[in-house]
Amino acid sequence: xxxxxxxxxxxxxxxxxxxxxxxxxxxxxxxxxxxxxxxxxxxxxxxxxxxxxxxxxxxxxxxxxxxxxxxxxxxxxxxxxxxxxxxxxxxxxxxxxxxxxxxxxxxxxxxxxxxxxxxxxx
Amino acid sequence: xxxxxxxxxxxxxxxxxxxxxxxxxxxxxxxxxxxxxxxxxxxxxxxxxxxxxxxxxxxxxxxxxxxxxxxxxxxxxxxxxxxxxxxxxxxxxxxxxxxxxxxxxxxxxxxxxxxxxxxxxxxxxxxxxxxxxxxxxxxxxxxxxxxxxxxxxxxxxxxxxxxxxxxxxxxxxxxxxxxxxxxxxxxxxxxxxxxxxxxxxxxxxxxxxxxxxxxxxxxxxxxxxxxxxxxxxxxxxxxxxxxxxxxxxxxxxxxxxxxxxxxxxxxxxxxxxxxxxxxxxxxxxxxxxxxxxxx
Numbered sequence: 001x002x003x004x005x006x007x008x009x010x011x012x013x014x015x016x017x018x019x020x021x022x023x024x025x026x027x028x029x030x031x032x033x034x035x036x037x038x039x040x041x042x043x044x045x046x047x048x049x050x051x052x053x054x055x056x057x058x059x060x061x062x063x064x065x066x067x068x069x070x071x072x073x074x075x076x077x078x079x080x081x082x083x084x085x086x087x088x089x090x091x092x093x094x095x096x097x098x099x100x101x102x103x104x105x106x107x108x109x110x111x112x113x114x115x116x117x118x119x120x121x122x
Numbered sequence: 123x124x125x126x127x128x129x130x131x132x133x134x135x136x137x138x139x140x141x142x143x144x145x146x147x148x149x150x151x152x153x154x155x156x157x158x159x160x161x162x163x164x165x166x167x168x169x170x171x172x173x174x175x176x177x178x179x180x181x182x183x184x185x186x187x188x189x190x191x192x193x194x195x196x197x198x199x200x201x202x203x204x205x206x207x208x209x210x211x212x213x214x215x216x217x218x219x220x221x222x223x224x225x226x227x228x229x230x231x232x233x234x235x236x237x238x239x240x241x242x243x244x245x246x247x248x249x250x251x252x253x254x255x256x257x258x259x260x261x262x263x264x265x266x267x268x269x270x271x272x273x274x275x276x277x278x279x280x281x282x283x284x285x286x287x288x289x290x291x292x293x294x295x296x297x298x299x300x301x302x303x304x305x306x307x308x309x310x311x312x313x314x315x316x317x318x319x320x321x322x323x324x325x326x327x328x329x330x331x332x333x334x335x336x337x338x339x340x341x342x343x344x345x346x347x348x349x350x351x352x353x354x355x356x357x358x359x360x361x362x363x364x365x366x367x368x369x370x371x372x373x374x375x376x377x378x379x380x381x382x383x384x385x386x387x388x389x390x391x392x393x394x395x396x397x398x399x400x401x402x403x404x405x406x407x408x409x410x411x412x413x414x415x416x417x
Contacts, residue, residue: 017236017248042236053125059338062328063133064347064384066375068126088384094334104253108334
């Protein structure tokens with residue numbers, strides 16, 4: 001049944017995509033980072049009222065490091081959100097923003113984490 | 123169901139397909155460090171089919187399987203003359219060659235005003251079929267495990283068939299099997315082709331879950347883990363590699379206190395198991411005892 005449904009559902013629901021810039025600062029707790037997220041649409045306009053969770057996976061060993069996704073909180077600044085993330089180790093991580101509003105979508109950003117924080121690498 | 127749990131179970135299912143592909147080659151007596159290459163080919167092929175050309179997911183996955191199986195066949199033809207360490211090194215060389223080629227490969231198209239497709243080291247982003255078609259995480263977990271169950275059922279049936287028995291005979295002693303009239307080389311090529319397709323199926327499912335892949339995903343780490351899962355779980359049954367995946371990703375993930383040291387624990391567990399149970403927890407002897415109900 002699932003296969004039949006998948007075969008028949010051909011109309012995509014794709015619309016304007018979201019983009020994000022992320023910077024994370026190390027906290028006093030080991031491997032815990034405070035992440036600031038700037039959310040915009042493709043025209044660069046800040047996106048407010050988004051609901052999303054921030055998760056992470058290690059590109060060098062996909063599927064092996066399962067980080068519990070955390071809910072991002074909105075701030076007073078337009079298009080700005082924050083989330084506290086706990087990782088397993090330093091190195092390159094692919095942060096995954098899983099949106100439930102304004103629509104279901106996902107944005108992936110790669111950051112390199114060290115003892116100071118996480119910055120977008122490539 | 124908790125989102126985190128859905129994510130972990132999805133990863134276990136996807137890794138199981140890759141582990142099963144490495145296990146298939148172990149059954150015929152070959153060690154492959156290169157199954158991640160077929161996983162990559164499946165991911166790129168299925169992603170291109172759905173994201174760039176708008177194919178439905180099942181067709182995209184099928185395209186990935188075909189590409190992976192053809193690559194498995196193409197690699198098997200020259201490498202089946204090799205055995206043991208030489209075969210293992212050849213598969214590793216192929217996987218690294220594929221990864222380096224993907225680091226150079228650019229193939230993009232404009233889709234809905236956005237440039238999509240493989241973009242060298244930047245990887246392949248925007249494989250959003252699951253999101254564009256509003257398939258929930260739980261629904262996609264059902265798709266993944268539905269496929270894993272079908273694959274397992276097929277492998278169980280195959281194990282009880284003449285081909286399955288012949289594969290076991292080739293794995294035990296290829297020369298002896300040939301002396302008894304079994305086409306060892308042809309069987310190995312067939313298994314390598316199926317294993318390539320199976321790994322590619324996992325890759326196709328993975329890219330649609332992650333929505334992006336990059337060449338770095340397909341490093342030797344992934345191949346070593348896929349192989350280790352079979353060796354930990356056991357070579358006696360297709361449930362072996364799945365047990366290996368569950369022990370690593372599932373059990374160690376549940377023990378959050380040691381999650382940070384998981385790679386060390388995992389490496390140690392592989393070393394100890396290879397000494398104590400060289401053919402894994404569910405090895406052939408244990409499976410025989412369990413299925414016959416004798417001590």
